[in-house]
Amino acid sequence: MADQQLVPWAHGATRLGDDLTRFALWAPDAKRVSVVFDDGEVLAMSAEADGWYVAESDCSAGTAYRYEIDGELQVPDPASRAQQSDVHSASVVVDHQSYPWRQAQWQGRPWHEAVIYEVHVGLMGGFEGVAKQLPRLAALGITAIELMPIAEFPGDRNWGYDGVLPYAPEHAYGTPDQLKALIDTAHGHGLMVILDVVYNHFGPDGNFLGQYAKGFFRHDKHTPWGDAIDFRRPQVREFFIGNALMWLFDYRFDGLRFDAVHAIEDPDFLQEMARRIRKATPSGRHIWLNLENEHNEAHLLQQGFDAQWNDDGHNALHVLLTGEHEAYYAEYAEDTTAKLARCLGEGFVYQGHTTTQGVARGEPSGHLHPSSFVLFLQNHDQIGNRAFGERLVQLCPEPALRAATTLLLASPMIPLMFMGDEWGASEPFQFFTSFHGELAEAVRNGRRAEFKAFNAFQDPHLREKIPDPNAPATFEASRPAFEDFAKHQRGPWVELYLHLLTLRRRELFHRLxxxxxxxxxxxxxxxxxxxxxxxxxxxxxxxxxxxxxxxxxxxxxxxxxxxxxxxxxxxxxxxxxxxxxxxxxxxxxxxxxxxxxx
Missing domain, CATH: 2.60.40.1180 (Golgi alpha-mannosidase II)
Known part of the structure; x- marks a missing residue:
């Protein structure tokens, strides 16, 4: 497939001038579509080829609108650049050219200088709350912050992987300009900003695409979240490629982390997206593209992508530190030290090796540079997918964790840590959402059912103690004590991180x-x-x-x-x-x- 814009229209509301906006919606199952503005004005959209509906209006930035399908259903723009409030509210026209960038000459940093700090924006107090932490992170030796997904999701509390409007920053975190100010401030501190994006599914609440664009999904292919997205269609490809380009060029993110790409049912979409991004990137600018991929497809790391999150390395280290060997850790229970050795020397542990399920997993990776692998001891998944969200400081001897942290921060692989690791935070990171009604009940019961296979949770009364994802207290219990960081500034964990990151900057950066x-x-x-x-x-x-x-x-x-x-x-x-x-x-x-x- 040619590496060019695949459809004639950009999805959503595009500013064409000071007082002119074009609206474009792909709705092949609709008979007629209108733009309905909050002041009551209705603008009929013209039917174009291949299921597109298009209209132009002299409305300005800040205008609120919805699409009306066949005179019956009113929906937000699936490519909304901002929402008035939640996913069910009106969409808002955004002018991405109006923000006055202070660090306009920023070009990023080379990938081998990456030291990544993963954060949940909501727990840090929104975009402005994250910005307040940047000076101390830069002083510690962090060179990049990675934001868990920020696309608009239902309610105010969510990990972000239930987003339904991928183009709109979550309203509870702040406005598009506040997000740009966060990135602008980070660049002023020499920090890169990476965004975690989800292109493998939409969340369960607030997604109306199936009612007017059934072709967005494949009903013959399924993922853990439902019907697979149909990346064979050019309109669907352009929806997600346009989204990636928006984050990188309108918001000036320095990189993207693509969630669970093993669930993307298409053989070449990822390569196509990487080529489009690289082609659009001006000479001299550094942009990082990282994957989460259970299939360990090493070839993708030579086809436009910089690195992959190395779950293999984490899993082997976790077994060695804690002795846990249930669920996915079972694949690392035997010959664990040898598996760690393979990871450190060759990247992946599974490089075509057969799992305990009798399935060959992965591709040879020993030819790749060490920086092709993002190594971590903890991240949102590895803490939050535990029943109670415990951190390693509660699961293994402190001297062993200090040794493993030394490996993490001194290895030529790219280190990633989770917010709070740097002072040995003991607050859990639990799974939280803010669903209501039957969906809330289903999520609560599903969360507790996940742990039936674990020996420790055979007792149903113990499973009932697993925190309710929808309870506000679950969210609040997961907030690291950032306001108390001052008392940890010269503590043993901070000293360890500061010493090792200084060593990495002084001795490794120029040699990697x-x-x-x-x-x-x-x-x-x-x-x-x-x-x-x-x-x-x-x-x-x-x-x-x-x-x-x-x-x-x-x-x-x-x-x-x-x-x-x-x-x-x-x-x-x-x-x-x-x-x-x-x-x-x-x-x-x-x-x-x-x-x-x-």
Whole structure:
């Protein structure tokens, strides 16, 4: 399929001038469509080829409107750029050219400098609340914030993956201009901003597409959320490609994270989208495109995408830290240390290997650069999909978590952390929504039913204690104590993050381009030694022991050691023993004997 705009109209309300707006709706199942303005004016739309309805009006930015289908059904614009309030309210015309950018010359930063901090905007107090946290995050050494999905969803509380109006920023978080101000402010602090987008499904409340554009969906293909989106249709492709371009160029996001692309039923849509984005990007500007993809399709990371969230790495580390091995962790319960070694040396653990379900998963990934993989110990999924949303500080020994955090922040892979990790936050991150009626009841019961297979939740009375996603208290309990951060500023976790991110900026940033793995050695149960050849031929080595007992090792000369997770002054008994719960980071000069060995 040619890499060009696939349809003659841009979806939604497009500003053509100071007082002229074009409305375009793809409604192939409608017989007639009108624009109904909040002042009562009705504007008939002309029927164009291939199911399009189009009209132009002399209305200005800020005008509220709905579409009326066949004189009966009034709906918001599926490509609404803003909503008056919720998903069921009127849509609002937005002028994306009117915001006065202060950091207009910002070009972004190279991908190998990414240190990502994932946040839920609502829990941080909306767009303005996130902006207040930016100075301390930049001072800590964070270089990018990643926003969980912000597309308009039902109610005021949601993870964001139930969005139904992908073009409209969630009204409870702020206005389009407040979102732009957040991004503008971040750029002023040298921070990139990534947005998590959901192109694999729409939420269950407020999506009317099936009533006038049934062709948006495939009724022969199904996902966990219902009928699959039909990316074979050019109008559907353009809806999502136009959305990606809007976030990147109208809002000036520095990158996108594409949620669960394994649920996108189309063989080449992702490549088409990446090509369109790259073609539209001016020379010199850095834009990052990241995937979440259970299929571990390594070829996509050479076809326009920069990196993939590495669930394999997280799952192996989580099993080693906590001993948990139920549900999806069962795939990592056997030979866990060897699986971690494969991850550190080659990227994915599953590279065509057969799962316990007898299914081959993944593609070879050892040829890819370490920065093709986003590594994490926690994120919204891995905390929030637990029944009670506990964090690792409550699930494993603190010295082991310090060692794993050292690996996370010192590895040549791209590190990602979740809000609150940097001070060892103990507040949970729970699953929350703000549905009502039968849908609320279905979500509540479904959430509790998810855990029936776990041994700990065989007792139905215990399952009843799982927090109700729709209760405001569930949302409030998930809010990290940002206002109390001052008391943690010189605490042990903050000191650990500050030291390691300073080390990463000073020693790794300028050496990461062109780096490659020199292999990983299993030292013993829960212990590995990993080496990478860096750009200047030096060797970066991490010796990791997540177990309590010491293991035999061949540690580099003490003069090469840059960091010990146990803290300054912690003694090493010998160069042939790695203590328990320890991560040791070393930089070996290119002319040293250890660096010559591969």
């Amino acid at each position: 381009a062109g780096s490659r793995s020199l292999g990983v050695t299993v030292l013993g149960d829960k212990a590995v030694s990993a080496k990478w050849r860096l750009r200047d031929a030096t060797v970066w080595q991490i010796d990791l022991n997540l177990g309590e007992q010491p293991v035999p090792a061949q540690l580099p000369f003490e003069t090469y050691h840059l960091f010990d997770s146990r803290g300054p002054g912690a003694p090493l008994e010998s160069s042939s023993v790695l203590p328990g719960y320890t991560a040791l980071v070393s930089l070996i000069p290119a002319d040293a004997p250890e660096a010559a060995h591969e």
